[in-house]
Amino acid sequence: MKxxxxxxxxxxxxxxxxxxxxxxxxxxxxxxxxxxTVMQQYGESFNRIIVEMLDSWQMTDIHLIAxxxxxxxxxxxxxxxxxxxxxxxxxxxxx
Amino acid sequence: xxNSLGREIPEYIEGIGKLEPFQGALAKLRKGWMDEPTxxxxxxxxxxxQSKVCKSLEEAIIRSNPHNGMTVSFHHHLRNGxxxxxxxxxxxxxxxxxxxxxxxxxxxxxxxxxxPYLIDGTVTRIFSSGIRNQLGRAIALGVxxxxxxxxxxxxxxxxxxxxxxKIDLAVIPAxxxxxxxxxxxxxxxxxxxxxxxxxxxxxxxxxVIVVTDNLVDYPCIPxxxxxxxxxxxxxxxxxxDASKIATGTTRITKSPMDLRIAKLAADVIEHxxxxxxxxxxxxxxxxxxxxxxxxxxEKMRDKGIKGSFMLGGITSYCVDMLNDGLFETLxxxxxxxxxxxxxxxNNRRHIEIPAALYANPFNxxxxxxxxxxxxxxxxxxxxxxxxxxxxxxxxxxRGASGGHSDTASGxxxxxxxxxxxxxxxxxxxKRVHTIVTPGxxxxxxxxxxxxxxxxxxKELEENLRRAGLNIKEIHDLxxxxxxxxxxxxxxxxxxxxVGIVEYRDGTIIDVIHQLKERV
Numbered sequence: 377m378k379x380x381x382x383x384x385x386x387x388x389x390x391x392x393x394x395x396x397x398x399x400x401x402x403x404x405x406x407x408x409x410x411x412x413t414v415m416q417q418y419g420e421s422f423n424r425i426i427v428e429m430l431d432s433w434q435m436t437d438i439h440l441i442a443x444x445x446x447x448x449x450x451x452x453x454x455x456x457x458x459x460x461x462x463x464x465x466x467x468x469x470x471x
Numbered sequence: 472x473x474n475s476l477g478r479e480i481p482e483y484i485e486g487i488g489k490l491e492p493f494q495g496a497l498a499k500l501r502k503g504w505m506d507e508p509t510x511x512x513x514x515x516x517x518x519x520x521q522s523k524v525c526k527s528l529e530e531a532i533i534r535s536n537p538h539n540g541m542t543v544s545f546h547h548h549l550r551n552g553x554x555x556x557x558x559x560x561x562x563x564x565x566x567x568x569x570x571x572x573x574x575x576x577x578x579x580x581x582x583x584x585x586x587p588y589l590i591d592g593t594v595t596r597i598f599s600s601g602i603r604n605q606l607g608r609a610i611a612l613g614v615x616x617x618x619x620x621x622x623x624x625x626x627x628x629x630x631x632x633x634x635x636x637k638i639d640l641a642v643i644p645a646x647x648x649x650x651x652x653x654x655x656x657x658x659x660x661x662x663x664x665x666x667x668x669x670x671x672x673x674x675x676x677x678x679v680i681v682v683t684d685n686l687v688d689y690p691c692i693p694x695x696x697x698x699x700x701x702x703x704x705x706x707x708x709x710x711x712d713a714s715k716i717a718t719g720t721t722r723i724t725k726s727p728m729d730l731r732i733a734k735l736a737a738d739v740i741e742h743x744x745x746x747x748x749x750x751x752x753x754x755x756x757x758x759x760x761x762x763x764x765x766x767x768x769e770k771m772r773d774k775g776i777k778g779s780f781m782l783g784g785i786t787s788y789c790v791d792m793l794n795d796g797l798f799e800t801l802x803x804x805x806x807x808x809x810x811x812x813x814x815x816x817n818n819r820r821h822i823e824i825p826a827a828l829y830a831n832p833f834n835x836x837x838x839x840x841x842x843x844x845x846x847x848x849x850x851x852x853x854x855x856x857x858x859x860x861x862x863x864x865x866x867x868x869r870g871a872s873g874g875h876s877d878t879a880s881g882x883x884x885x886x887x888x889x890x891x892x893x894x895x896x897x898x899x900x901k902r903v904h905t906i907v908t909p910g911x912x913x914x915x916x917x918x919x920x921x922x923x924x925x926x927x928x929k930e931l932e933e934n935l936r937r938a939g940l941n942i943k944e945i946h947d948l949x950x951x952x953x954x955x956x957x958x959x960x961x962x963x964x965x966x967x968x969v970g971i972v973e974y975r976d977g978t979i980i981d982v983i984h985q986l987k988e989r990v
Contacts, residue, residue, distance in 0.1 A: 390894045414895050416865065417959030446894025448956065 383462035552715030601871020625830025652701025664806020737766030839881035856910030
């Protein structure tokens with residue numbers, strides 16, 4: 377799937393992460409810009425979670441910016457899922 | 472050689488000398504005297520009515536025999552508003568002075584502009600209680616050839632009067648001073664309260680410059696610093712950024728996490744067996760520590776308990792408790808907000824004390840020896856209760872030893888308050904990166920997830936269990952937190968030592984290795 381609209385979720389607060397998604401032209405693949413204050417300690421798992429989630433949603437032609445300030449795994453997953461659903465205009469309820 | 476906490480300490484370091492390994496918090500003090508002699512302070516002579524006033528800081532420095540390899544000292548009572556340290560080093564740099572030893576009682580973010588001088592050899596050695604921001608990063612990455620020496624506030628006094636730090640020039644900013652150099656921080660537009668850390672510098676430096684933006688008619692009272700130690704007086708437009716020196720009152724945190732930790736810590740204190748009439752109390756000014764004072768204040772009122780004194784970094788909150796009659800006296804070595812200066816000046820039960828009286832271990836007893844309860848923070852704590860307050864999770868130097876180990880060693884009850892993790896990084900470790908305060912002087916750790924009592928203090932644990940508090944074994948809490956955060960990947964270090972951490976008695980409790988720059 378490819379994003380329909382630009383979307384974001386999360387905050388710049390400590391222990392949170394912010395995700396920004398933009399659609400790219402067809403056949404652009406994925407462009408990821410990932411940064412984290414705990415890259416040294418948790419970079420590997422942070423990158424892995426993002427790639428796995430994008431894979432499971434089969435996201436393509438997507439520009440994803442992630443700025444992490446030490447979010448826990450469940451927070452990372454919830455924020456990214458929200459950003460993806462918003463970009464696909466699948467938001468329901470308070471999403 | 473290994474010290475008693477199992478840290479590898481070299482026997483000798485070029486530029487510093489022979490090192491003595493830490494052997495236990497009171498090991499050196501037990502014998503009742505110190506082998507290190509007190510060095511004589513320099514004698515100077517002035518003629519009657521000779522003028523000490525210089526037109527500029529530069530002129531005063533020229534008169535103070537600046538030379539290569541000199542040691543220059545400062546106090547950090549202006550906190551992040553200080554501008555004179557940078558100005559002084561600019562002047563010395565422009566004169567071509569090199570290989571300076573910088574001996575500031577602490578270093579803050581506002582001192583970042585001196586970083587080029589570490590790179591170009593103007594400054595080659597540093598003694599300080601704290602180092603932060605760009606300087607802390609650069610030093611951790613190895614900018615200096617000689618390791619920096621981190622000391623406690625009490626340890627600094629010892630280092631000066633035993634000649635480990637030989638000060639050639641002390642620059643002492645004061646918010647009020649007279650033409651003879653009598654000086655204070657308790658009034659004036661740049662008032663910063665107590666000037667306690669600078670007293671030893673004035674006593675021992677070969678040349679002493681008092682810098683003020685508020686020259687008052689002779690005599691300037693109170694004589695926090697007295698004229699018989701002052702060589703030169705300089706009047707400038709401003710000694711610092713008033714908005715960053717001291718403003719208003721210190722507010723209690725609104726963070727629910729900090730408040731929860733503080734509430735638990737207050738419960739611990741209440742049931743510890745040390746919450747008794749006449750108790751002596753110290754809290755830090757940071758987040759959860761200061762909030763503990765709020766809950767203790769309520770408990771003191773409810774139970775009708777009146778304390779003896781509060782010590783240390785004094786905030787407006789301590790002043791309120793003094794004025795409420797909850798404590799008899801404040802001993803103030805460092806004041807944290809503008810309201811405090813006023814109280815220090817006007818209330819005779821609010822007493823300014825020098826660092827030597829506050830925390831120096833090498834005398835007939837400092838006031839930290841009289842503390843019943845102290846509440847302290849931590850960057851990291853390990854399962855042996857050793858505390859790190861100097862290196863951050865990213866490996867940089869980003870904190871201060873301060874009075875942490877001094878007060879912990881003196882208190883009957885040392886309570887460390889911190890969240891169990893911060894920004895995903897667990898705070899409870901198997902082994903802290905750098906030990907500043909030894910675990911034997913830490914009685915209890917309070918986190919939002921539970922309270923851990925040092926197994927050395929069985930009676931305390933019984934008291935707290937009897938009160939129904941949530942006591943956990945520290946190893947269990949460490950594992951619980953790791954499960955939530957995931958286990959962080961390790962940082963990488965080289966063999967080069969970039970910092971040594973002195974315990975208050977001058978023995979070496981730990982060393983800091985050079986961090987490998989992340990790619």
